[in-house]
Amino acid sequence: MLSFENDYSRAAHPAILDALARINDNLYPGYGSDPICESAKCKIRTACGKPDADVWFLVGGTQTNQVVIDAITPAYAGVVTVSSGHPNVHEAGAIEYSGHKVLTLPHHDGKMDADELDEYCATFYADDNHEHMVFPGCVYVSISTEYGTMYTKAELERLAEVAHRYDMPLFVDGARLGYGLTATGCDVTLPELADICDVFYIGGTKVGAMFGEAVVFTKRNTPKHFLTIIKQHGALLAKGFLLGVQFDTLFTDDLYFRIARNANEQADRIRKALRDKGYTLTFDAPTNQIFITLDQSTIDRLEQHVRLGFMEKADDTHTVMRICTSWATTDEETDALIALL
Amino acid sequence: MLSFENDYSRAAHPAILDALARINDNLYPGYGSDPICESAKCKIRTACGKPDADVWFLVGGTQTNQVVIDAITPAYAGVVTVSSGHPNVHEAGAIEYSGHKVLTLPHHDGKMDADELDEYCATFYADDNHEHMVFPGCVYVSISTEYGTMYTKAELERLAEVAHRYDMPLFVDGARLGYGLTATGCDVTLPELADICDVFYIGGTKVGAMFGEAVVFTKRNTPKHFLTIIKQHGALLAKGFLLGVQFDTLFTDDLYFRIARNANEQADRIRKALRDKGYTLTFDAPTNQIFITLDQSTIDRLEQHVRLGFMEKADDTHTVMRICTSWATTDEETDALIALL
Amino acid sequence: MLSFENDYSRAAHPAILDALARINDNLYPGYGSDPICESAKCKIRTACGKPDADVWFLVGGTQTNQVVIDAITPAYAGVVTVSSGHPNVHEAGAIEYSGHKVLTLPHHDGKMDADELDEYCATFYADDNHEHMVFPGCVYVSISTEYGTMYTKAELERLAEVAHRYDMPLFVDGARLGYGLTATGCDVTLPELADICDVFYIGGTKVGAMFGEAVVFTKRNTPKHFLTIIKQHGALLAKGFLLGVQFDTLFTDDLYFRIARNANEQADRIRKALRDKGYTLTFDAPTNQIFITLDQSTIDRLEQHVRLGFMEKADDTHTVMRICTSWATTDEETDALIALL
């Protein structure tokens, strides 16, 4: 059965399994203090155009959001996200578990608006009672967003400008960073992103790795004793070299972005077919996630042959479904899906 | 200068200071294990018509909300409130500090709608991914609400019914319980409230006491080792008898409700004057808080003579202000305010 | 029945109730932003000889320990105390509840040894794995200690020197500060203490107040947005002026230290009588707490006439009991106790 259910349903890109096999007779010290991690970090720094960026490897996305947000947000403050943001909706309260409120702004196709952020903060500080409220302490956005949409470079710059004006770091969740940065029409590069934001991560789990998210602090701004903070959150992988070998592979010969681009190309083909066949796309998104609003009979017909993702009920008779391509999606799979539409 | 700024600006009802003076030569054991606390608890149980209710005394409102919500909400769950609810807005993240997300519903003049609660929960449990989300774990409402409005008995029963159907206790913040239950048109009594909800508190801080909130568990449902939980939150008063003597006084000869009623009567007079003079009341509320939307020149004029509470900007030229009466408001003060309007 | 059970069994010094009665017709703004709090803070600054000290009022001791330790200790760090320290033993885990480990050193009659602190830290930082462990983040000691003993000025200076060398603030719990600083033989004054440590508090609950602890940050080192942190912990008293009026009274005409001295003088008389009658004192302590090891028949005899505090079983037939005088202990009570011994 065909599956376009999500982008984390295959173990890993074969090059990663190969690399793993190659190092399997070696012995490495633990917790990331090994030469492969160092090599991977160098390659990431180079890709970011930031020789002094500080790179850390964590295992998964919710974990990374929890650890980073907790580490960069003052105890008396919360994280500002859009209402559809992953930490607000799909992390089982991991942020609140770490003691911080998630402060929400409306989303616009999954995106945060810098003016609304500005107004939120201005209103907060203008309130005589704001010391009885939760301070906005950092800004969280994701690339790409929950709905597959992308920020422009100007939008990101504006978000950073507002965030910094209110003394907040801008944190970019890059669980799907590869798909975002290689999307048709994307006008921001990895080095530019590294310049704009204060900390971001390069998602491996959804882009070719078995698991792993590479956190990059871009401005000599790593929280003090970050390793201890990671450990305290139960997030320090004993065999850190497993993370190193995966990112070392992904950042060799541009593999990370090459395979990410594949997902977008397959998605572009599917989007074209959908439009040609008269489907209405729920969002105007250029990345590997395509949302379409379907009636139940169409869903029933499609689901006999292909697994799709459920998004939400649109109304009594329609449902928003997700078609998700991945680094591993083949032309044949895409052809087969298009034939079904 | 006249002040209708809030209901916690005077130390205490004179009867409380008298009672305090009377016991000041006595020696009591600590932490609430004293005969005055026991006497106060008995009187509260009697007032509630619940001989087996379990009564605890805490110091303040935010503290009580934090301790009770944390104690009755499973670790994996959050508390459902309306967006305007005190724990969501004005408690500096005290709930999130204790690890729980505040899950919000829209408010209707400060009130939660039982149907919306039902739909929220139904949608939650219908979502295939709900185990990745924060479970609704308890329901928080306040009497009266942040906007001075009141639930009817039927509304509370319906909220309790929905809450219980989804395995949630209903918790009523009664920081202003006295003002709520004695409001004109209120159709719920203290014993009825005790029947309907699972835990509530009788606010002393804003109704005659120096400080103190009496938490009542109504259904033999006190969380195990609640004293330890209170202590763990830093909320156990060493001289618990100070809380006892205040509530013992307030629940002697119906003092609590008598002085609460005074606030409502003064507010009723002010409301009538406001309507007579053509002011528009922001909310249709029967308790001691009156919200009015004023232009700046009216505010400037009034504030030369009376302190009011700031609520929020209504638009560029108007502001919502609060007139707040209290148990201590005198006829003369009310007359003076009305003359100013 | 006579009681030497503890020092928080009477409501308050009469001067405090008088002051309260005097202000009871006044209206004050909330949360400590009132002129009485400001007056009290001024008097405390003067008493400390620190015109720029920052003073805050909290309600109780465990609460203050939790709020201050949480606010001054990095997230990745713990608080160093002696094993007998209040936060380690008798606060129901309030420190761990706020996320910090309590790191313990052995106690010496309740006191921390600066050399042992030094060695602990040196060993910690020498450990290759220390980033996997809990950093020592602040140092907590109390004046007087759990066993009524006192630090000398030289000992405090040495503790501060070691603490600062390892980048830790020194926090002094002064729940019984009055009894400590007025003890026979005490060689440290309030201004000296304020010079030595980074933050301390002046305990009101056990020294004449109904409740209240005055936290003093001595080095322009108040944690950012400390009011919000207090509120977030549920520790911000609505009627802050109640704290202000108590400390204003206690720091007028040296009342705080005068009444504290009374407790020590009564204790000195009891100690002399105990020694004269051949009792063995468990600790050589000069403050208002006297610990004696008694056999059961003596306990039974005494407890017919006087309430004492239970400390711990010494062995199968002996028990350590506490005689605790207070600011309110009268000559007559002391005479009566001595007659019983």
Added chain:
Amino acid sequence: MLSFENDYSRAAHPAILDALARINDNLYPGYGSDPICESAKCKIRTACGKPDADVWFLVGGTQTNQVVIDAITPAYAGVVTVSSGHPNVHEAGAIEYSGHKVLTLPHHDGKMDADELDEYCATFYADDNHEHMVFPGCVYVSISTEYGTMYTKAELERLAEVAHRYDMPLFVDGARLGYGLTATGCDVTLPELADICDVFYIGGTKVGAMFGEAVVFTKRNTPKHFLTIIKQHGALLAKGFLLGVQFDTLFTDDLYFRIARNANEQADRIRKALRDKGYTLTFDAPTNQIFITLDQSTIDRLEQHVRLGFMEKADDTHTVMRICTSWATTDEETDALIALL
């Protein structure tokens, strides 16, 4: 260079990489809801002789300790461990981060004594003030211990009996379970362990897997909504099938215990050689960790050829070092080490 530094320095047993390669073209649903996880769970249930055991896969040891302890320990309670226990020393405060105190007993070569546990609890509950203290809420021991020692079946049964008498579950950290259960002289089997304790885990990270710990609830006692709790702690692996495939491989043809036994056999040979050559072993331990106290010149000599683990300074001139074998240690490596001794 030879390395006996630890048991997590190689990626994985080749059979695991083979299994991974075999499934790499398959697509699986996320978060452990896949057929390989189900297969692995079945095999583990069978190995435990507990058809109704509930099995969960987490990534690492500290994470597992944090999640399980937090989930099974009441909010007002702590976890009882020995002072040398991993959560007390080497988890950067992960337990306290989750709000629980670590309550410590003395260790005996790394082990907890059931009588001391009993006395601790009896003393706790006998204390009049125990409601102001942290309740013992669960018991944590590890197999094998931090010093490589093992509990006998009788010792475990006695610990469980005491724990249950005080209403505490017994939790066994099995990060090195394989090495413990296959040690020479071990008299407890996996099914017996599953009978005795309430929850334990089967460590993969140190016994052949890339990563992964299989948590087994043995008595239909899984905490409610445990998946959500895992997610809330940031501990839910997106590609859960990666955990499934590893444990499925390890529990096929007894691989887990076969490779664990290899480590013990190599360690037995090294222990014999150490004793023959007159070294003194620090602990009498039968598992894969050998601790020896060495003078500096011996350390210097050895470290030219082999990496050992540092344990702690024994005195000014001696150091306790660790020789750690693993599932992957070869006869040749052991021969080479013995030749160096």
